[in-house]
Amino acid sequence: MQIVSREEMQAIDRHAIESIGLGGHLLMENAGRGIFEHLRSILGQDERIGVIIGKGNNGGDGFVIARYLRDHGYSTDVWVIGEAAAIIGDSAYHKAAFERSGGSVSYATEEAALNDFEKAMRQWDVMIDALLGTGIKGAPRPFYLRIIQCMNKSQVPVYSVDMPSGVPANGGSVSHDCVKALRTYTLQCPKIAQFTFPSASYYGEVAVVDIGLPQASLKAHDGKRRLWLKDDFQKTYPRRSVFSHKGSHGKGLIVAGSEDMPGAAVLATRAALRAGIGLLSVSAPNSAKSIIAHHAVEAMYDPFDYRAQTADALPKQLSTYDGVAFGPGIGRAERVEDQLIKLLNNTDGVLVLDADGLFYLNQHLDKLSQRSSPTILTPHPGEMARLVGATIKDVENNRFEMARTFSKTYGVYLILKGPNTLVTAPDGQQWVNSTGNPALANGGTGDVLTGIVLAFALQHKRISAALCNAVYLHGFIADQLSQELSVQSGIVASDLTVALPEALGKLLSATT
Ligand SMILES: NC(=O)C1=CN([C@@H]2O[C@H](COP(=O)(O)OP(=O)(O)OC[C@H]3O[C@@H](n4cnc5c(N)ncnc54)[C@H](OP(=O)(O)O)[C@@H]3O)[C@@H](O)[C@H]2O)[C@@H](O)CC1
Numbered sequence: 438m439q440i441v442s443r444e445e446m447q448a449i450d451r452h453a454i455e456s457i458g459l460g461g462h463l464l465m466e467n468a469g470r471g472i473f474e475h476l477r478s479i480l481g482q483d484e485r486i487g488v489i490i491g492k493g494n495n496g497g498d499g500f501v502i503a504r505y506l507r508d509h510g511y512s513t514d515v516w517v518i519g520e521a522a523a524i525i526g527d528s529a530y531h532k533a534a535f536e537r538s539g540g541s542v543s544y545a546t547e548e549a550a551l552n553d554f555e556k557a558m559r560q561w562d563v564m565i566d567a568l569l570g571t572g573i574k575g576a577p578r579p580f581y582l583r584i585i586q587c588m589n590k591s592q593v594p595v596y597s598v599d600m601p602s603g604v605p606a607n608g609g610s611v612s613h614d615c616v617k618a619l620r621t622y623t624l625q626c627p628k629i630a631q632f633t634f635p636s637a638s639y640y641g642e643v644a645v646v647d648i649g650l651p652q653a654s655l656k657a658h659d660g661k662r663r664l665w666l667k668d669d670f671q672k673t674y675p676r677r678s679v680f681s682h683k684g685s686h687g688k689g690l691i692v693a694g695s696e697d698m699p700g701a702a703v704l705a706t707r708a709a710l711r712a713g714i715g716l717l718s719v720s721a722p723n724s725a726k727s728i729i730a731h732h733a734v735e736a737m738y739d740p741f742d743y744r745a746q747t748a749d750a751l752p753k754q755l756s757t758y759d760g761v762a763f764g765p766g767i768g769r770a771e772r773v774e775d776q777l778i779k780l781l782n783n784t785d786g787v788l789v790l791d792a793d794g795l796f797y798l799n800q801h802l803d804k805l806s807q808r809s810s811p812t813i814l815t816p817h818p819g820e821m822a823r824l825v826g827a828t829i830k831d832v833e834n835n836r837f838e839m840a841r842t843f844s845k846t847y848g849v850y851l852i853l854k855g856p857n858t859l860v861t862a863p864d865g866q867q868w869v870n871s872t873g874n875p876a877l878a879n880g881g882t883g884d885v886l887t888g889i890v891l892a893f894a895l896q897h898k899r900i901s902a903a904l905c906n907a908v909y910l911h912g913f914i915a916d917q918l919s920q921e922l923s924v925q926s927g928i929v930a931s932d933l934t935v936a937l938p939e940a941l942g943k944l945l946s947a948t949t
């Protein structure tokens with residue numbers, strides 16, 4: 438499913454109307470009707486519904502919804518925020534259809550009308566927010582802002598059309614009030630704002646409504662951002678040949694752990710083994726080795742002198758591995774920087790950099806472009822901020838743009854973690870993960886992801902599919918555990934490694 442910017446959505450609509458010849462009022466009919474079909478399955482017949490309509494096309498969708506609600510016997514109260522004369526084009530077409538069907542409209546044009554509007558609002562059980570959609574420019578103007586504030590204050594559940602009003606479709610920083618929706622009905626394509634912060638926090642639940650935009654229009658303005666779904670996992674997950682052997686599924690090395698953080702190495706190791714890696718070695722200081730060995734008996738050990746303060750503090754035979762993951766629990770020391778440089782210069786296979794393995798990377802970014810085999814970085818927003826010299830807020834506001842620029846500049850695969858983890862390939866293609874929940878918001882879950890990433894990168898045909906599947910499975914395990922236990926806390930990283938095979942089985946056998 439394509440994720441779009443404001444400009445792409447407008448260009449897609451324009452293409453459908455001008456090049457394909459679909460009328461704008463037809464798309465509006467599809468939008469309003471589609472949302473109505475969802476609403477009728479959740480609204481009680483005795484509920485009083487307020488429909489709040491702005492002067493653009495988002496408001497036009499509101500007129501269609503109001504017509505269907507009325508026709509199906511729902512008590513419907515329609516308010517236009519603005520003058521009657523401001524409703525033009527396709528929206529005026531549907532306003533006329535609504536009125537000719539017997540519907541009536543109230544108008545709130547200025548502050549003086551606010552009292553009446555608020556009085557009407559007190560009668561409502563539910564409201565439909567068709568005030569502003571993708572067409573918003575800047576912050577809502579003062580009167581619209583007052584309406585938005587009234588809506589939020591009222592505590593009446595809000596169902597937003599396309600976007601929670603006030604939210605800019607491209608996300609970014611949002612310092613004004615926006616409608617806080619209980620649910621948002623996204624029209625055809627999710628917008629970037631649904632996956633950046635703080636804009637995402639206004640959406641509530643999200644349902645996608647197909648409005649019949651032609652594939653040709655979607656393809657003509659493809660921003661190369663997609664949502665990665667179960668179906669994508671099932672299509673791309675590699676099935677094993679009966680003739681395969683341990684050498685067929687990748688030989689990996691995990692450089693992880695320290696005296697203070699042996700657990701990170703355990704988690705990454707167990708995850709890589711459970712995620713099906715053929716052969717796995719671990720490099721860790723002697724002080725951590727026995728703990729790791731105790732918890733992951735299947736792994737081998739590639740020893741080196743961890744007390745060495747130089748790049749010699751790495752196994753000698755790096756080239757014998759198909760892939761190396763570096764970072765979980767290694768801590769910060771001069772030696773770590775030396776190790777990073779050696780890995781960047783000397784590994785021929787896949788290189789995964791995570792956690793403190795990323796700490797010194799901002800000093801050595803030039804080395805990334807010189808690598809000829811895939812480099813995968815797995816930063817959380819704090820680590821990303823350090824890599825690009827920005828604030829965490831900047832990263833959260835502009836995840837898509839920032840990740841794309843970084844991946845293209847340095848030729849790396851980037852997994853920018855957090856809710857809706859974003860995977861970016863060196864050519865700029867992006868995929869948003871659709872699994873995971875706050876059960877993952879605790880220490881060690883990132884180490885598990887690193888293990889799965891390494892294992893999948895060595896088993897999939899395409900690295901991008903491997904990474905999307907790794908984050909999908911990681912989130913899916915957490916979703917399964919949260920569902921089974923009915924909690925989103927108390928699930929710890931090692932639970933994920935135990936639950937991995939069963940979750941994978943469910944994922945592969947589930948029908949979409
Ligand atoms: N045919 C199609 O394209 C289809 C579109 N569809 C629907 O249309 C939506 C996009 O419609 P849109 O482009 O008309 O923009 P919309 O979100 O209604 O807002 C624009 C209006 O708001 C105003 N306004 C702007 N900024 C403002 C501010 N800061 N504060 C206050 N007001 C502000 C602006 O006024 P102006 O600046 O022109 O004075 C203008 O009147 C889209 O989300 C989807 O729901 C579907 O029906 C499918 C077919």
Ligand SMILES: Nc1ncnc2c1ncn2[C@@H]1O[C@H](COP(=O)(O)OP(=O)(O)O)[C@@H](O)[C@H]1O
Nearest residue numbers: 854855856873874875877878880881882883884
């Ligand atoms: N609220 C959330 N919803 C979904 N996934 C989350 C959430 N919070 C954290 N995660 C996921 O949990 C993992 C945490 O990784 P990280 O921050 O590196 O933790 P650690 O370094 O302690 O292992 C990431 O995969 C991240 O995407």
Ligand SMILES: [K+]
Nearest residue numbers: 566569598600
């Ligand atoms: K809206």
